[in-house]
Amino acid sequence: MRLSRLAIPAATLSGAALLCILLAVFAVFLVERSSREAVVDRLDVEELDWAEVDVNGLQVFLIGEAPDEAARFKAVTAAGSVVDSARVIDQMLVAEAEQIEPPRFSVEILRNDDGISVIGLVPAQTDREELLEGFRTTVGDTGEVSDLLETADFTVPEGWDAALRFAERSLAQLPRSKISVGAGTVSIKAMTESVEDRRRLQADLKRRVPTGVTLVLDLSAPRPVITPFTLRFLIDDDGPRFDACSADTETSRDMILGAAQAVGAPANETCRLGLGVPSRRWADAAAMAIGALSELGRGSVTFSNADIALLAEEGTDQALFDRVVGELESGLPDVFALHAVLPETPDATEQGVREFTATLSPEGAVQLRGRVNSEITRQTVDSLARAQFGSDRVYTAARVDEDLPNAWATRVLAGIEALGELSNGAVRVTPDRVTVSGNTGNKDANDEISVLLADKLGDQAEFEINVTYQEKLDPELGIPTPQQCEAQIVEIIGDRKITFEPGSANLDASAKDVMDDIGELLKLCGDIPLEIQGHTDSQGREEMNQQLSQERAQSVLDALRNRNVLTASYRVKGYGEEQPIADNGSEEGREANRRIEFRLIAPEAEQEAETTLEELEDTGSAGDTETAGDDAGADGAGE
Incomplete structure (x- = not known):
């Protein structure tokens, strides 16, 4: 009986203890689950899905690899906002920072x-x-x-x-x-x-x-002052076109070009913009004159400030000419003065070929031939040419003819000045016109020559300009002259050499860089006459040395072709041991003599064919023909 009284309380106490333990375990489970869910939900809201959560009782562990320190701190803060921050245990790692990119200097x-x-x-x-x-x-x-x-x-x-x-x-x-x-x-x-x-x-x-x-x-650059303000439009066998075109505004330019294109002028024509226009209605006057010339069919119209010279083609119908000129005169703004000419048929009995020609070669040589009206004119023309082109480049072979038309000297001197605007070309002066033809590197050369001739000869003068712009002659593009190219090859090579495998014509690996540099320059130089020369020392048989030097020069040419250099105007020549530049008695001298040189090919002097004009002249009046040119014998580049 006594045992039963003790067992019942003990059993009751044990049951109560077991119940408390079960309740405590359940409570811990509830706390852990609620803490995990709360922290996970918060991290999801903050888009910190890289962080993981683990719990152990009241402790909340954050684990994972944060992309940076700021992200790690943000995760700790987010967890501490839903549970006691003292319960949050940070076990996260931070990814190593990537190398910092340098700034843009x-x-x-x-x-x-x-x-x-x-x-x-x-x-x-x-x-x-x-x-x-x-x-x-x-x-x-x-x-x-x-x-x-x-x-x-x-x-x-x-x-x-x-x-x-x-x-x-x-x-x-x-x-x-x-x-x-x-x-x-x-x-x-x-x-x-x-x-x-x-x-x-x-x-x-x-x-x-x-x-x-x-x-x-x-x-x-500021717009230039164009004086005289010039426009010249003509229609001939080559079709409608401008020799010169000036405008004061973009609107005027578009109006003038539109009028020209309406009568068949090319769409790529352009006008210089500048100051000095004689009237705000310049474009209106130009468009009217172009339209009038189109009605006549052929001829030219030249504006020099407010003076307009319209020259119809010989043989134009008189009635048509009178009607078109009358309509143009009545329509032009008051400031403009029109002078219209219908040339008469020349006298068929006129005898003799009367002309003056001046030619400028690509090498800079100038030849003056034909007729001048006095000895003073001949001396003046010669002096002007020497001052403009250089005393040693001018050859004068002009004869005096006192029966030439008035203002002949003025026309000849204006032609010499116009020739100075070209890189190479010719000027021809005849009783009825001045013709300028050639090549230039100045895009505005046509305009500038027209302005010059209109100013010197008057607005009623007849002249023709056939000048072609060539990019390779344009100083703005920085394309070097052939002489500059030759000198720059020497600079590029400097202390380096174009070297070959011993006893062979094969370029060795060390020559690649210098050949690359030379190739880039020659692609810029374009089509120039160049001789690639091979040289050797005096060791070995002379015949073998000459053959080796020829093969090495050819290898250099082939290497340039492989670098897309235009080599059509190049030639190769092996000189062997013929032209040493140092003593072959020393190793240093022999090394210097084994080389590749680049030399310009000098133009060959050619005997000019006698012209019709010269046949009419006295055989002794012209003197011997001379040809001036640049000396192409500049120093070459060593191998």
Whole structure:
């Protein structure tokens, strides 16, 4: 009985304890689950799905790899917002930070009359003080240098130093400019004083830009003052076209070109924009005159300021001519004065060929032939040509004919001046017209020659211009002359050599870089007459040396062809041991004699065929023919 009284309370107490334990375990399970769910839900809301949650009793463990320290802190904060932050145990890792990308280094250089401002970010290795001192030297005492540069300690990018040095040197020629510099790039925007300055500066900058630097130019110039303000439109066997076209505004230009295209002129014609227009109704007058000339069918119309000369073709119907001219006279604005001419049929009894010709060769040689009206004119023409082209380049063989028309001397002198606008060509003066033909590197040459002739000869003069623009002659494009190309090959090679495998005509691997550099230059030079010369030392048999030198020169030519160089005008020649430049008695001398040279091929003097004019002249009056030309024997480049 006594045992039963003790067992019942003990059993009751044990049951109660077991119940408490079960309740505690269940409570812990509920706390863990609720804590996990709450934290997971919060992390999902914050889009931190990379973080994982584990719980152990009241402790909440955050595990996983955070992309950065900020993300890790955000996850801890999110968990601490739904459970006691003291319960949050951070066991997260942070991913290693990627290598920091260097910034983009750039500089803006602004120059005006007040001085220079330089703004941007440069590498810490850039000598900032030297750069600023260069700018101070450029402005001198007349301006200030504003330093707004920042620096960053990163590796100097390729092309940065070359671009910055080029920009600094160029700034001296650009008093009003903005230069933007980046790694390997320079962008220049500047205002120049005139069109001529713009052409000169553009050619100079392109010539001096370092290898590996890209240059972007935006050079502007004020509109030139065109005097006289000239327009010349003609219709002949080649169809309607402009010899010269000037306009004061874009609207006027479009109106004039539209009138020309309406009568069949090419769509690629253009007009120079400039100052000096004699009337705001210039375009109206030009369009009327072009339309009138189209009605006549053939001829020319020339504007020189407010004077208009309309020349119909010989044989035009008189009634048609009178009607068209009358309508044009009544329609023109008051300021313009029209002079219209219908040429008469020339006298068939006129005898003799009366003309004067001046020719300019591509090498710069000038020959003056034909007839002049006096000895004084002959001396004046010779002096003008020598002053314009060089005393040693002019050959004069003109005879005196006192029966030439009035103003012959003026026409001849104007023709010599027009010839100076060409790279090569000819001028022909006859009693009824002045003809200028040839090639030029100046896009505005037609306009400029027309202005010159109209000014010198008068607005009623008849002249013809057949001038072709060629890119390779344009100084703005920076294409070197053949002589410059020859000299630049020497500079490119410098202390390097074009080397071959011993006793072989095969280029060795070390020659690749120098051949690449020469190839890039020659592609820019274009079609020039070039001789590739092979030379050897005196060791071995003379015949074998000559053959080896020929084969090596040919290998160089083949290497240039493989680099897409146009070689149609090239030739190769092996000179063997014939032309040593050093003593073959020493190893150093023999090494110098084993070389490749590049030489321009000098033009051969040709006996000119006698012209019809010369047949009519006294055989002794013209004298012996001479040909002036450049000496092509410049120093070649060593192997």
